[in-house]
Amino acid sequence: MEKLKKSKSLKKSKETALVVKLIKTQRKQKEVNRVLKLKHEILLKSEVSYLEYIEMRSELERLNTLKETFMRRLEKLKQLAK
Template sequence: RDLLKAKMPKLPKKGKDSALTLKIFAMERKKKEVNRVLNLKSAILVKSEVSYLEYIEMRSEMERLKALKDTFVRRIEKLKQQAN
């Protein structure tokens, strides 16, 4: 029980701050998931032999995921500025 309490951040009591905090946590979760997928795709490219077509498809998907991750980072920064 103590471990769960230690990991969970305390949410502010204010309604607006609470909503912003929840949005920030949601964006951070999405960013982590995109980062996880990017790491998996990178590992696949490094460890296995893929055809040129598969390589091109994976590279374009990874570029899209990197752009998505950057978007999440910018949104998180904006939300944190609004929260302060």
């Protein structure tokens, strides 16, 4: 009986940790999406110098990579949660 309780509590703690990771990853992904949207708006609405444009473009590439990484991580976590 005691072994069963430990097993259940271990499973519950793993599920809780998984949910926490999922929530944190979703929060990070939302923030990356927000920053990406802002950067795109800045590029579209304002006239920036070529140097600023190059810097923003490299930053956008980095943010897009981060976005894809978070998407993959979320998919993995969702599969583990099932």
